[in-house]
Amino acid sequence: MVGDEHVEMIPSPAKSVWSAEVNGTPVEVLIPSNAVLLDVLRDKVGTLGVKRGCDLGTCGCCTVMIDGVPRLSCLCLAGQVDSTSITTVEGLADGAHLAPIQACFGKYGGSQCGFCTPGFLISAQALLNENNTPSDSEIACAIEGNLCRCTGYQQIIESIQGAAAIHRGEVPLPAAASDPHPDPHPEGPDEPNMPPGHAR
Amino acid sequence: MSGGYRQQPGASGGTTRKDGKRVAGKQAFPPPGSGGSNPKMKPRDLDYIPESVGGKEPQPAGSHIHDRARTGTTVGKGIPLVDSNAKVTGQAWYGDDVRLPNEIIGKILRSPHHYAKIKSIDTSKVEALPGVLAVATGADSPHRFGVLPVTKDEHAMAVEKVRHVGDLVACVAAIDEATAMEALNLFEIEWEVLEPIFDPKKGLEDTDEPIHWRGKYHLSKTNVQKRVFQEFGDRSLVEKPHAESHGKWTMAGVHHGFTEPHAVVAHWDPNGRLQLYTPQQVPHYTHRALSTVLDVPMHQINVIRTFVGGGFGGKSDPFPHEMCAALLARKSGRPVRITFDREEVYWINRGRHPSHIEVKMTADDEARISGFDIDALIDGGGFASFGHVTSYYNGVLATAPYELGSFHYTGARVWTNKPASGAMRGHGAVNTRCAVEVGLDEMAESMQVDPIDLRLANLLPPHSRTISGFRITSNGMREALEKVREGSNWDEKFRKLPLGKGIGIGCGFFISGSGLPIHWDPNRFPHATVHIQVDMDGGVTVHTGAADIGQGSTTAVAQVVSEVLALPIEMVHVRSHESDTSPVDLGSYSSRVTFMNANAAIRAALEIREQILNAAWEILGYHPDNLVLNDRRIYYKHDPAIGVSYLKALHKAQEDKGSLIASGAYRSPPMGGVHKGAAAGLAPAYSFSSYVAEVDVDVETGIIRCTNVWAAHDCGKALNPLAVKGQIIGSCHMGLGQVLSEKMVYGRTGHLQNANLLEYKIPSVHEMPHVEPIIVESCDPEGPFGAKEAGEGPLLPILPAVVNAVYDAIGIRLRNLPLTPDVVFKGIERAVKKAKIDDPVDLPCPRLTHGPMQSVLVSRAQEHKLRDKARQRTEDTSPYVNGVLFGFDPTKPLEDQVEGWRTATEPNPEQLAELGLAGRAWLKKEQRQMGGEN
Structure with a gap:
């Protein structure tokens, strides 16, 4: 220079x-x-x-x-x-489907500014492909080459643990997104979702 | 049916691979139009509706003016950031991801000299190089710009002289990066090298060639950019102290260390308007500066904020490279992209000021803090940046959360031939706060009292005023202290742990939004404006200029709008990238966005809500007071079956005028004193925090390892607890870096030696302690739903907590940050020699036997706790100002009650002899007083 x-x-x-x-x-x-x-x-x-x-x-x-x-x-x-x-x-999501690790980074706050996120996702996915029961220190070793200035890593580790649980099949995919409403109804409800016995 | 978006058959439950490993299924993106697509209305979520309006959300700090707008939709729930899907799929577009057709690459020629005059620049060889399309030098941009209107001292490229190694000299745009790099070698420049200065202490002395020249306002012939003197209270109180502490600190400069290097793309569109893409925290300042430098009216410039890969204050200045890109694009007629490499990021710097800080404090015989005496000399580097403000913040942000008998501050910021310092998370407050909190620890030790009890018995209550006239509203300091004391099991550990293990406390106080908008009169224009538009489809578009830099401001705005209108957050779309479509916003600094922008958004949303409720009134025949707004439906409060859908009511409201539009603004109330500098540190609300840190110190190597942190932060009301916790943990990380490892190293020759992320040591995952984030909610009366800031304040307490913990571990007070192993080891060596022992493992460890003052403090803290609770819940609304603890009457001016009470912004002649290091700037006269140049 x-x-x-x-x-x-x-x-x-x-x-x-x-x-x-x-x-x-x-x-x-x-x-x-x-x-x-x-x-x-x-x-x-x-x-x-x-x-x-x-x-x-x-x-x-x-x-x-x-x-x-x-x-x-x-x-x-x-x-x-x-x-x-x-x-x-870009290869983690499959068409219209987020990988568990991606969904969990959103859900557990593993991504703030998001610039380091792609690198973390790849490191984490590589770990989960080999080991879906990682300890916190195994996760730390897997992401030690990735620098994050926003999160202080704690929520990233939680995200990876969350994704590992999905990989193990212990936890289903987050409900909101895994069960897309089959009948989009964007105009909003006409009828309230009332307790039984309260209907007119 | 939207079949294409349904879960792939068999995918949701996951599959088993051939080798027996389970592979999880993929999760679906939300299908198009899924926002609000649930045909059933969700029942009201009473857990998130406050007690005061009939819900179940507890309100220990009292009710809030916005309670009526709560619908239990999103506020208080830890939801993912609304842009997190863009970030986890790699679709978020940062500065360097903007690729325009026909783009060319710009590169910047930087100064090889610390300080030199440019005698001539010959660009003929550069222009002759094939592939070079534009060249620009300082001659192309004679106009000055700067962050503050009072300190415009920057040019796009050096005019006349360069002020530090890496200062911009010229720039070039070429068809590709290799050609542009090649072209940089072809500039022929004649230099006249000048004598540089690097030591801020030398900056206080007269010199032949000051780095900048401010004409009649220049202080003698020194390099002092700004000097501050502030004195409040009764100085006679400090004369016979019962206990005192005195410490001289040296704090190294630190850098923000954001992961995204600066990048900018400039393009003049066919109509001659500039489209500038830049990752900026404060796009509006860039907008103003571009207009000045390019001589183009602001309405012919569109500043487009890309996603910002971390800011922390480091992307809040208008930057010269942004001007360079615009100049090169204008000359070449093609879009120009400039991306920094990591070294250039350090050359532009704007990190925390390297500081020399001296703090003296005294306590009287009732363990009341009778005086703070702070002197801060800060090293500003080559330019002013935010330094004017930093000079004040180093003092005035230490005036709370404690009640003080007197306060004395002298500060000076000097120019040196280094990259410019500027604003960084915890702007100006961090270093002094560390020195003050460690001083309190030392005073507690000499009085033989617990440092937490000392603090608890000296806190300012809610709804009071500081000694400098800041208006304190909500105040969760006491609760924060109590929570970390309990969480960390403090009473069992403090001064009881073995050698090498220690625990320490630190507190913090920070502004939640700056009360003074720098560029305009707050009495004429609002701080923040938000526009909301609701069209026939029912989607809500929010236009705001607030810059989301990862802290989640977009999410916060979407949340409050969704809350007020009771709509799923997917139906709220925030548009905040372009200055063409966003109302002017001052941007993301001084922790103002949640407070000011969300307040403006609530106002706009309330206006929309009123229009929709009025339409429902027309349809249903019930007055809006009797209607309930809940998840896309409005119904009669005594019979939910009588109601109308949100969309029907909306269409009714739109009958005459089409889409609904509302504008909301936030303006801070008039506040503060009238003395010079009274506006610095003035904020509509303040955040409070308290941390306990636990450390292990290896006495044989000096290595410190922080193992646990209990971090309580009063953010008023956590709009999104997930994001608030993320901010607290992230602040701990950044503060730990400053106290343990981060340092911009300037060698003997003044050269920055570690301009890369390998030698500039940001804590990795292995250095992070376990952080227990504790949210304290004091419900600020003016905050949006009670919220205050959570982005900067949480950084402050971690530094003193660690330094105090190190003392608890090894009995050595270290005042030279960062506490790298060599610093600690030198301290241990000195202590070993002084104690005349051979082995550091025999070092004596500090212990505490409570003295007579302890019980006095405990009972006073008990009384104050009741007082604070009554004031917080506005059961007690009597006036309270700093000084009541010392027996003064808050209803009368203190000047009338105490003879020595004063408010001064200049030293008395007799004080001049005893001023500290930075205070020596007051020995000099301004040019206009010397009869010099006008």
């Missing part, structure tokens, strides 16, 4: 076709050989849910799952992960 003398730019790196399966969809893009995975995902693939916080592997906002393993996309050359399967935060 700061320099007195002019450094000649290195010649443009060679470009090649990079392919991967991003969130279940095959992707092929033309990238320079020195492209960083984070840049490819944000600028070429268009998964802007992968966030750039520091470029140095210190904040964890850019965490993505590569073949099921959470990795920092800012420290990863795209060429290294050619032909892999990559999951970003």
Whole structure:
């Protein structure tokens, strides 16, 4: 950033076709050989849910799952992960359905400003895929590479525990969303929901 | 049927994988139109309707003016943030996520020198580089801007001189990032390097080349940006103290550490209007500054606030890079995006001021606090930013929650050649509060009393006035102290734990909204305005300028509107991103949003509610007083079967005029004194908090580990307890960082050495203690449904609680923040040498045997508890001002009762000799008094 003398730019790196399966969809893009995975995902693939916080592997906002393993996309050359399967935060929800971890981050307050949330979700989902009975300290170890400045982590741990309970099948999905009203009635009720014996 | 949105068959219960692991099913998004789609009306939720209007919600602090507007819909319920689905799906759009067609990339050239004059800038080589589309320098933006109208000292890019390493010199826009980076190397600049200063103490002295020049208002030839002197009360009380404490503190500068780096996108649309996308806490200031710098009227600028990836005060200034993007976009005719890397975030800074603070305090023979004497020298860095206000806050926010015999404050903020300090969560109050609370702990020790009892016996009651004239309304301080004492099992632990384990207390006091809107007269314009529009579909659109920075202000506004109109929250849509569609709002600072914006929203919603109820009156024939508004239905209160749906009533109301529109505003009541600086720290309500922290200190390494925190915060009324708890825990996290590990390190050469998140040590999940958030509800009479702030105040008590706990653990008072292991270890080394022992594990541990004063305090606290309860519930409405504890009559001016009682904003000549470090700024004269430049 700061320099007195002019450094000649290195010649443009060679470009090649990079392919991967991003969130279940095959992707092929033309990238320079020195492209960083984070840049490819944000600028070429268009998964802007992968966030750039520091470029140095210190904040964890850019965490993505590569073949099921959470990795920092800012420290990863795209060429290294050619032909892999990559999951970003956009790949957690299945069409119109939120994953339990996503629903729980809302329900337990695991997300405030939301910038670090995509990274946390990926780290947490990777943990839950392997271990659906994590202890608090196992969760802490799984998210130690992710920095959150808003929540103080406590509600994030509660969110992950909540999602783990859903994964174990102990707790049903939150009722409001798992039972969408079959007959939308946006004009509002005409009849009150009265106790029995009170009807006119 | 909306089949496409039903649960996938078999998915809801989860499935078992081949390897035997259970995989949970996915949860559905809400289907379209699901808001209010339940064909049945929900019964009234009496648990969330206050007692005063026939519900079951207990009201220990008394009833509230907004009780009548409660419908039991959302207020008081811990619901998810309304934008949480956008955040968990990655669809929330932050600054760098705005990608406009045909965009180009902007980069900023930053100063390599701490302090230098720019003799010339040659941009010819830059312009010649293929791919470069626009170049701008300070010459393109001669107009000054700044946060406060009185301290406009910034330019988009340096004009004449640079003031710190990283100061903006020029900017360039090119077809891609690589070309823009390459172009930065081609600027040819001739510098004349000047002698920089880094030590704020040197800033008090005259110099050849002050960093800024304020003309006739400049203080001699120093680098003092602002000096403050305030003295209230009877100074003779401090002359024969029964107990005293004296401490000199050094506090390092800390940074907000938000995870989203600054980013901005500027685009001049085909009609010549500027569309500027920026993650801002205070879009309105940016709007004003852009207008000044670009010489374009405000109505030709649309500031679009993106989602904000954390602010904490660090995104509340109008920033020079926002001007740069607009200039480059105007020159190139294409949208320009500038995104900072993490290092640049530290160069723009605006974090908490590095401070030298000295606190002296005294108590009289009845253990009343007879005097606070505070001196704060704060290091402002290269620009004023919010510093004018910070200079006041360092003193005046220490005038409560205790009743004081006298108060004396001298403060000075100086310019140095470092990145500018500014506003950060707990603005200006944090460092002094820490020093004051530790001082109280020390005084309690010398009087042999429990520090909690000392506090309980010296609190200002609800509905009183502080020594500086602030109006205290609701006050939950006593309850907060009692709750943490009980929760932490304080009486069994304090001064009884073994060496290396300690427990400590700290309190906090913070404003809930600044009483003075900086840019206009509060008597002419409101602080906040909210518009509500209800169209034929029944959905409610709320327009507000309040910036949601993750604290949940959008949710709070949606909640209060949903509460007043008794509609499911899904039917309320908050539009707060664009200045084109939002009424002017001062933005998210000084913890004003919940208080002011929600108040404005309630007013607007009440207007809509009245129109709908009147329509129902026409249909049903019952006066609105006899109608109940509940979940999308209005019915006769004695027979719920007689009623009309919300939509039918709405359509009736719309018959003549179409969609219903209402505007609500909030204005603070007139308050405060008339002395200079009386408006600083003035707020319509104040929050109170009290924390107990438990720490482990390793006496052989100096490593401190905070293990437990009991955190009680009086937020008036928790509109959303889930969000309030999140704010409390998050505040603990940020405060713990400041007290234990975070520090902006400026080396011997004045260079910032840790401008990254690896060496700037924000606590990770492993450093977080268990925090027990305790919500205290004092029901503020003017707050929305009784609410006050919960975003900043909870940060204050954690610092002194930890410092006091460290003393309890190892018997050493440390006054050099952060308490990194090296600082603690040096303290232990000194203590070991002084105690003439070989091994630190033999260090003596402080113990407490109650002295005679203890019983006096306990009985006084008992009396005051009854007094406070009566005042809180307005059973006792007699006037109370600071000084009653010292035997004065609250109905007469104190100046008439006590000979020495004074309110002063300038020192007496005889005081000049004994002023503290920052007070020395008063030895200098302003240029106009020196007959200098006009």
